[in-house]
Amino acid sequence: MPPLVRRLLHALGGWVLIFGLTAIVVHPEGCRVPSTAELDRTASRAVEWFGENIDDAGDFTYRYDRDRAVDEGGYSDTRHAGVMWSLWQAERAGFAGAGDIAEQAFSRIERLLVDTALGPAFGPGSEVPTGAIGLLVAALDERRAATGSTEHDELLRGLGETLAAVVNRDGSVSASINVASGAHFGRSPFFTGEILWALSRLHLTFPDAGFDEPAQRIRFYLVNDRDRVEEHWPPVSDHWGAYAFETMDRWPDPPAISAAEQEWLDRQLGLFGLQARYESQRQGGITRLTRGPIALAAGVGTLGEGLGNHLLWLDRNGLRTDDLGDLTARADCAVALLVDRQITPEQAVSDREPSRTMGAWFRLGDTQMDDQQHALSALLLLREYRAIGSSETTS
């Protein structure tokens, strides 16, 4: 072989090697833009799953194994309240019947309401999780918005006062309350954002009740201190914080965005975007070896929730206009993954218990009710963003 040709081939071999190396690290991203009809259909099926998987006592099927057709038991009151929030969100978005399921789920709340030294709370046992109270506030407040009913206003205010009492001086939020003593303690990566969101909503609903002050304290802590003090690394991918920022932006006197909040927002948007890109690379085949199995639908749903909420308030204010295209693409991507991964009626028909599987999302054979909850909320948020923005896709 002539030396010049050998040199050329050697160089081309180097190109193949480098491109091969990068292909191991960066895979094609199976992203697409789901149509609004797909969002509606997928959300309807998720609501249907909740309707099929709630018992007379108002409890949902918590975890289900599709392969063995076994209800695996367990329960989380925080997730129960989260499901109620999503169902009221669906009802408000026009999915008739979702509110009825949420009303049925309220039976569990009535059963487990307790009076603590700090005020009303919710949960079994001697200690109750504050995150459950936060999401219950969000659910009941959304019910109020969806139905116009003020039936639970007294409870809402009471729960809000309980939440305000677990906000510490530095803005950190206690994760648990001792029912008997009212002592509150512990931290949770997610409860801080949940309670910030709950108090933010309460300030919108009851503007003179003073819920804005503890909310502002939490917001400062969440942005400036939370990840460092609570030693979260990587930083918490905070979809609840995104809900809170979207809500606070609708306050009559929304807080100005500080430099620290801009930095926090940069990190958050990057985290959501990276995770959406990574998850979209999980397309079976060889990617099972390089990327592992698909993430929980709950996890993918939180990406859609985080992105959807930030899109709503950034777009509303004309902020980060250079990023809105990428943010919309990532939100579309995360939600498209959910659309494509939901069990359809055609797939469920061959299952032993189709009503347990249709409309659900499974990972390694299991589903958990928060898979359906976060996915449903992500679908509804993207739908809401399209309805108000210019990114409508109707095909």
Next chain:
Amino acid sequence: MTFLLLTLGLVVAANPCRVAGTRPDRRPRDAVLVAAVASVVGAAAFAGLSGPFFGAIDITGSSARIAAGIAVAAMGTKDMFTAPPDPTPALAGRWAGLLPIAFPAILTPAVALLVMAGAADRGVVPAVTAAGIAIGLALVGLLTIPERIRRGGQAVVGIAAVGLGALTTLDGVYAI
């Protein structure tokens, strides 16, 4: 990705000390002229093809930066441990500017991926401008860097390429 990071990344990816190894013994200035034109045209082609290429293989601009950063770091690692290339075999006369100067010395896969990633992020014109700066420096290096410091210089620039490749990758990781 800032324009500075893009430019520095391209400068170290088109390692001037490595390119200097391909200096022809005779009439190097003629070859440099051909190499300059060929390299800039090549870089412009990569920049122009960036959108269709990444679209066809389903890669976002952010992930393209991860790929480019890895390629730059890999090239840097190679430059740290290998000797500069020889001037021969080469095309005759001024056409040595095409082979081996423009290709494969300047237009490496790292340069190609970084130009495409830069074009996807910042646009074709900034990417070609940055590539032009890097190509210019590489060719100035070809004419001026003495043989005795080429190997050491290539390794030092290779170390910088590993660092800048890592920064480019992180830029893609932290991007939306």
